[in-house]
Amino acid sequence: MPEDITSLLVMAVIALVVIWLVMFVVRKLIGIALIAAVVIGGFMVWQDPSLLRTAQDTAIGYYEHWRYGAPAENEGQRW
Numbered sequence: 001m002p003e004d005i006t007s008l009l010v011m012a013v014i015a016l017v018v019i020w021l022v023m024f025v026v027r028k029l030i031g032i033a034l035i036a037a038v039v040i041g042g043f044m045v046w047q048d049p050s051l052l053r054t055a056q057d058t059a060i061g062y063y064e065h066w067r068y069g070a071p072a073e074n075e076g077q078r079w
Contacts, residue, residue, distance in 0.1 A: 045051045
């Protein structure tokens, strides 16, 4: 640890800049990357009919499970 005041101030400024970058810039970049991944994934599902049907069946299954609870023993398998 440096003992002179100038080195301490420079280290403090560098630490603040790094914290600012992590708090704002990196967080926004991760958010943009997540949004891009969702958009690209949605486009891929929309263009492929078999993936679209699978996504629809999955969404319907999740909705039915949420709305009506767990299915009965013989209602669990659709195919």
